[in-house]
Amino acid sequence: MQCDYFDAAVCRSCTLMGVDYDAQLAGKVAHAERLLAPWTDAAEAQVQWLPPVASRPEAFRNKAKMVVGGTADAPTLGILDAARRGVDLRGCGVLSEGLRAALPPIAAFITRAQLTPYDIPARRGELKNVLLTESPDGRLMLRFVLRSSESLSRIRKHLPGLLAELPQLAVVTANLLPEHKAVLEGELEVPLTADETLAMRLDDVTLHLRPGSFFQTNTEIAAGLYRQAREWLDELASASVWDLYCGVGGFALHVAAPGRRVRGIEVSAPAIESARMSATEAGVDATFEVGDATAITGIDAPDAVIVNPPRRGLGAELCATLETSSVGTVVYSSCNTESLARDLAAMPSLRPRRIRVFDMFPQTDHYEVMVLLQRSAD
Incomplete structure (x- = not known):
């Protein structure tokens, strides 16, 4: 590859x-x-x-764990470099095609909702990570990891547009991580859609995946x-x-x-x-x-x-x-x-x-x- x-x-x-x-x-x-x-x-x-x-x-990963960097008007989804600046990896080849296709609309949503990426050195901003999981039938679970609930009203306001653009989105939540520490997510999950589990159909078994639950990559x-x-x-x-x-x-x-x-x-x-x-x-x-x-x-x-x-x-x-x-x-x-x-x-x-x-x-x-x-x- x-x-x-x-x-x-x-x-x-x-x-x-x-x-x-x-x-x-x-x-x-x-x-x-x-x-x-x-x-x-x-x-x-x-x-x-x-x-x-x-x-x-290639294209085998069913999860995208993307650190959000840049600005609300020009967000990056990927990792941070040594200086804690955002490096955009939306085209990462080990991610499934469904995940890669969903990332640009999600980045556009961040701009529409004016979700300010969290600046680690300055300890300012709201949006820390975007966590995206794809089921075998192409359905998606999207989680916004936020510093606080400050931006929830804007997320809710603009979410219908994102759901229309990405009809495969089955579950959307906001995860609150107020602490300044090197962890991926916090303990409090706020559901933003009616469905709260992602159905993972494997052979003759359907597993229900909740936000934060472990499932193989x-x-x-x-x-x-x-x-x-x-x-x-x-x-x-x-x-x-x-x-x-x-x-x-x-x-x-x-x-x-x-x-x-x-x-x-x-x-x-x-x-x-x-x-x-x-x-x-x-x-x-x-x-x-x-x-x-x-x-x-x-x-x-x-x-x-x-x-x-x-x-x-x-x-x-x-x-x-x-x-x-x-x-x-x-x-x-x-x-x-x-x-x-x-x-x-x-x-x-x-x-x-x-x-x-x-x-x-x-x-x-x-x-x-x-x-x-x-x-x-x-």
Whole structure:
């Protein structure tokens, strides 16, 4: 993939830009193989490496997280340079075509509504970030991250024009972030449209995404992860499954099947509300509850557990809980093979049987790896 922004050195976020895609994918597999070698190279190891799942090398991102710079009359949507000036990246090639097409009308809306970009050094202005998410069917969720509610009346006044220009806009909100700190969004969300969830339809499952809820950046690869987990658990005929760090229920709802009991646990109450809505619509046997998966101290012996933790991994406490439980199967989806390796070392009785790399983030060193772990008899 060729990128004018990268070539001009105005954005270097995609660290592998310009590297042949096949070489990128091979490098990620080699990295995973190196870090997981202690579990795969031993004489007694019974591990199958499945072929990696490739992504489209461009136009794969379903999210645009754009810092707003410049002025209300000439806003930039992209990143900030070293001097905290706005760098416009509306033509970024890793964004989906739908996201790229929506950014110019959104920039024009910023001008019409006179939303003054936030000046970080001066600590002045209102509009900090524009967050845009696209569903598989092309619908959009738009979030304006604001310093205060001062501009809400102007946003509401001009919003009908934006909705007419971008009829694919399904959800629009204002997120309030009054603090001067390096975070993407605040805690208070103000809905500006009747719909408050974005329907994400993947295969035969519809997930409801609320503002602020986590969803994988690459929709096609996320669907591949869900399919793989379902395939493994169906093959093992797992009758009861727990999904820890379940988010909006992606894994749990995909593995739900007649005769299988599924339970999801997630610390985010809005995400659990979305998962329950999806389960009710689908009519599946899946229950969801708010809770800290990391702090679970006992597991009442489901057949299988799915874990999809943040980059820091499971941590010592949850690893110890899983290690001492009677759970026979763990499906571990990891975005950080280094923390995955630490967790595997803390769960010696749960041994890798199958491993597969999923290229969630082309043009970067990052990737997802899924491991099927099964309890050793010895």
